[in-house]
Each structure stands twice: as C-alpha cells, then as structure tokens.
Amino acid sequence: MPWMPTPTNAPDRGGRPAITSARHLAEVAQALFVEHGFEATSVDDITAAAGVSRRTFFRYFSTKADVLWVESAAELGRFRELLAGASRDEACRDVLCRTAPAALHHPPEEHTWMLHRAQLLLTVPAVQEKAAPRYARWREIATEFVAARRGTGTDDLVAIAAGHAVLAATLGAHQYWIAHPGEDLKNLHERFLRLLIPDV
Amino acid sequence: MPWMPTPTNAPDRGGRPAITSARHLAEVAQALFVEHGFEATSVDDITAAAGVSRRTFFRYFSTKADVLWVESAAELGRFRELLAGASRDEACRDVLCRTAPAALHHPPEEHTWMLHRAQLLLTVPAVQEKAAPRYARWREIATEFVAARRGTGTDDLVAIAAGHAVLAATLGAHQYWIAHPGEDLKNLHERFLRLLIPDV
DNA sequence: CAGGTTATGGCACGGTGTGCAGTAAGTCCA
DNA sequence: TGGACTTACTGCACACCGTGCCATAACCTG
Structure with missing residues (x-):
C-alpha cells in the first residue's frame, strides 16, 4: 500500500507540516500545461516550479495527468x-x-x-x-x-x-x-x- | 516521420521479406494479455514470444496497447x-x-x-x-x-x-x-x- | 556481382512511475 | 532538555515505455 499525505481535513497528530498541497501542485502544473502543452511539460518541470522534489509529486498524484482531476x-x-x-x-x-x-x-x-x-x-x-x-x-x-x-x-x-x-x-x-x-x-x-x- | 513496414496489400518492390506481421504480433500479444494480464506483460515478453526484437515491435505498433486495435x-x-x-x-x-x-x-x-x-x-x-x-x-x-x-x-x-x-x-x-x-x-x-x- | 530496396537488430537516451532507505521537522511527555 | 513518536520530504536505483540513429540482413533486378 503506497504512502499518501494525510488529507487536509484530518486531525493534526503532530509530525512534519506539509510544505505543499495537492491543490498547489495542481495549479502550478495546469499553468505549465496551458503555457507549454501537456506533453512538453515534464514532472521535473512541475516540481522545479513548485519547489518540491520529483518523488514528492508522486506522493500527491499517482500520474502526471491526475493533477487535472483534483x-x-x-x-x-x-x-x-x-x-x-x-x-x-x-x-x-x-x-x-x-x-x-x-x-x-x-x-x-x-x-x-x-x-x-x-x-x-x-x-x-x-x-x-x-x-x-x-x-x-x-x-x-x-x-x-x-x-x-x-x-x-x-x-x-x-x-x-x-x-x-x-x-x-x-x-x-x-x-x-x-x-x-x-x-x-x-x-x-x-x-x-x-x-x-x-x-x- | 517514423518508418513503418509496408502494408500487405502494397506491390512487392523487392527488399527483405518481413519475418512477422501486425496480425501475428497482435495474436501473440493478446494471448499473453489474457494469460498474465496486460500490465504484467511487457513488450519484451511479447517480442520474446514472437521471436522478434523489441525495436521491431514498435515499428508495427506505436504503443503496447495498440495491438488490441489491429x-x-x-x-x-x-x-x-x-x-x-x-x-x-x-x-x-x-x-x-x-x-x-x-x-x-x-x-x-x-x-x-x-x-x-x-x-x-x-x-x-x-x-x-x-x-x-x-x-x-x-x-x-x-x-x-x-x-x-x-x-x-x-x-x-x-x-x-x-x-x-x-x-x-x-x-x-x-x-x-x-x-x-x-x-x-x-x-x-x-x-x-x-x-x-x-x-x- | 553491384546497387537498390525493405525489414530487422542493437544501442543510447529521455521520460514515467515505484520501492526503499534515510533525513528533516513538527508534537507530546518525562 | 532530551528522548520517542509521527508525519513529510529527499535521493537513489530500477523497470518499463517509446524514439532516433545507424548498422546489417535478405530479397529484388541488371
């Protein structure tokens, strides 16, 4: 079972606070898609723009296209x-x-x-x-x-x-x-x- | 423009005869899909079973799933x-x-x-x-x-x-x-x- | 045999998505 | 203050997909 960040409505049980969010990543990604096209935008481009590692992106979305379905x-x-x-x-x-x-x-x-x-x-x-x-x-x-x-x-x-x-x-x-x-x-x-x- | 094997109805202008065909690859592939599942079957598995190289497969089909659409x-x-x-x-x-x-x-x-x-x-x-x-x-x-x-x-x-x-x-x-x-x-x-x- | 034509093979490469191990940054409690 | 716990992020190795490029094999015709 893959690990996933706790949804925002979950109770705070301590732990490191999230540096990003699904919504934030989705907005950054969609902006890049509109500007450069979907295929021409790599996940590395998205994570670079969002200031997050590539691995973190795939914790929030299981595929690149999934950002369009937040x-x-x-x-x-x-x-x-x-x-x-x-x-x-x-x-x-x-x-x-x-x-x-x-x-x-x-x-x-x-x-x-x-x-x-x-x-x-x-x-x-x-x-x-x-x-x-x-x-x-x-x-x-x-x-x-x-x-x-x-x-x-x-x-x-x-x-x-x-x-x-x-x-x-x-x-x-x-x-x-x-x-x-x-x-x-x-x-x-x-x-x-x-x-x-x-x-x- | 990617290269493609000439369709079977084209006139024979000489050249090396095809060792396989789209239909043959499709049949081999679909049999493997039915037996082991689509995702669990890699293109390497298909080409090994069909006796052709991986590169040749992608000359006949541009994606693995395309074999289902012959x-x-x-x-x-x-x-x-x-x-x-x-x-x-x-x-x-x-x-x-x-x-x-x-x-x-x-x-x-x-x-x-x-x-x-x-x-x-x-x-x-x-x-x-x-x-x-x-x-x-x-x-x-x-x-x-x-x-x-x-x-x-x-x-x-x-x-x-x-x-x-x-x-x-x-x-x-x-x-x-x-x-x-x-x-x-x-x-x-x-x-x-x-x-x-x-x-x- | 030479030259043209067509199919296959091999290799390197960029991209996606996953598993795993490690680390950073909070909370809670003694 | 210092652990113990929890949660989130990072880095790396890896398998697979799909592509571009070049070499090579196998057939034709003259």
Whole structure:
C-alpha cells in the first residue's frame, strides 16, 4: 500500500507540516500545461516550479495527468449525494437532468480554470487517456441510481444505457462548450441530457 | 516521420521479406494479455514470444496497447462506407442503428477473440486509456453523417449529441455483452442504439 | 556481382512511475 | 532538555515505455 499525505481535513497528530498541497501542485502544473502543452511539460518541470522534489509529486498524484482531476472526487461525491437526496416523486429522467449539471457546478471565478481543464481533457490525447476511470465512475453512479429506481441490478440493460447516456451528454456538452465558450455550460449540459437520456 | 513496414496489400518492390506481421504480433500479444494480464506483460515478453526484437515491435505498433486495435482501421472504414452508401430515403436514425452493428461484424470463428478484446478494453484501466482516440474517430464519423444529413456543420448540437449517442450505445452494448456473453452482440448493439439515439 | 530496396537488430537516451532507505521537522511527555 | 513518536520530504536505483540513429540482413533486378 503506497504512502499518501494525510488529507487536509484530518486531525493534526503532530509530525512534519506539509510544505505543499495537492491543490498547489495542481495549479502550478495546469499553468505549465496551458503555457507549454501537456506533453512538453515534464514532472521535473512541475516540481522545479513548485519547489518540491520529483518523488514528492508522486506522493500527491499517482500520474502526471491526475493533477487535472483534483476536483473529481468532490464532483463525484456531489453527484452521488444529490441523487440520494432526490424525491421519489420526481421522475428518474428529471432527477438526472437536474443533478448532473449541479454536481459539476463551480463558482464563476473558476470559470477560466474549468475552460482550460475542459480544453485539455477533450483535445490532448495524453490527457484523454487518463480520463477513462473517472468517466467510468461518473457513469456507474448514474447506472446505480437508475438500477435502484427500477429495482434491478446494475447489469440491467436500461440502467447501463442510462449511465452511458449521462456520460455521453456530459462529454457532448463540454465539447460543444469549448467550441462556444460564450454559452452557459449548465444550460448546455441540461439540453444534452434531455436529448440523450431515454424516457424510461 | 517514423518508418513503418509496408502494408500487405502494397506491390512487392523487392527488399527483405518481413519475418512477422501486425496480425501475428497482435495474436501473440493478446494471448499473453489474457494469460498474465496486460500490465504484467511487457513488450519484451511479447517480442520474446514472437521471436522478434523489441525495436521491431514498435515499428508495427506505436504503443503496447495498440495491438488490441489491429481491426480498428477496417471497422472505421466499413462504418464510413456503409453510411456513405445509405439511401437518403432511410431515416437518419435507422441508418445508424443498422450500419454501426454491421461495421463491427466479424465471422463466428473470431467470436472468442472479440470477447477477449472486449473484456480487456472495458476492464483493464491501462487499456481503456488508449481507447480514447479510437472512440473519438467512431464518434466523429457518426457526427459527420448526421451533420451532412441535417445540412449543418459538425459543431451542430444535435449532430454532436448523435455522435456521442452512437458511441455510448456501442460501449454499452459491449459492456452488457461481456456480462452476458450468451447474447447476440449485434442484436444488443441495435437495442442500445434504438434506446440512445435521439429521434431527430 | 553491384546497387537498390525493405525489414530487422542493437544501442543510447529521455521520460514515467515505484520501492526503499534515510533525513528533516513538527508534537507530546518525562 | 532530551528522548520517542509521527508525519513529510529527499535521493537513489530500477523497470518499463517509446524514439532516433545507424548498422546489417535478405530479397529484388541488371
């Protein structure tokens, strides 16, 4: 089991204070990615800019691309909580169309950060590669919700299809967004969801 | 520009005959993947089993995972041709539901090979990573078809959504299939497509 | 046999990611 | 003050991936 720095919300049990943080490394890294490109930026470049050793970087992130997913755990958690909190009176499809965009909501000051992230995620092959496990989690959460609503297992055909539809809509909305950054992402996301989620 | 062996359909202009082939390397590699796992199989293991040098392997495939996509170019080509040959009398949605499964059709003797491939593609993270560019091509072909039918550009919202729907249905069908290998993939594929492609 | 063409082999190199051992910097307690 | 404990950072060696470069092997035609 690899060692990992204790998360910031853990109780302080003494020990050497952290000289850096996942968030700090992620910001330094993303800035370099935007400036020089993902592949042209080596981990050594990132650690040099952040004033940390190469080995330390890999304690915070298991791969170079993972810095682009600092927010992933929070987004997935919000999605799961919003689904769990939905009333059973609200139609399955409506719940998904409402909660998925809400789970990805970020304050306006992070708008350009999100746009940069979306551009990297959808256009740089080396980054797209690392996205698969995150996409899978996003899809699974939707599938589990639909399966629970339908009283089936997660290997139900309709539940699987719905999970893929939610992911497809999310990716489609972001793809459209980076081509039309003036539009409202949340609104786009909902339109794609309404188009793609089957009416079940 | 990296050097590449001439494809088998090229005219013979003399020169040293190839000691191996992409197909042979792919078969050796996939067998090792199935037996020992993808990550536990190094390129050295593959080349040792195939009786070629490490350098030669990278002339046929640019990455280790690419051996799982030997058929990709042919499948994409079939999809594009089938779409191009469709009558304009046939509804857009019907064309997609018919051609996508047909483009992925393989003879029965390759059934287990396809199943192994699907299992590796959908369950091994290191393999899923390399899938992104292939998925993107598959999606683009569908998007281009829908955009042409609608008389719009490929940045049309509905065309983008349709492209994502086709990909989602393809992945969903394979996911369902590896959990229920007794079912007919072609039939499953069509059902997922009918569920997910919006009626436009 | 010479000259052209194509495939394979060997080697060095930069980059990623991991395991391990050591050290630095805090807290707590006697 | 001085340990003992805890946690975080560093350095190094290593396996693997993927690439560029050059040499060499094996076939063709004249």
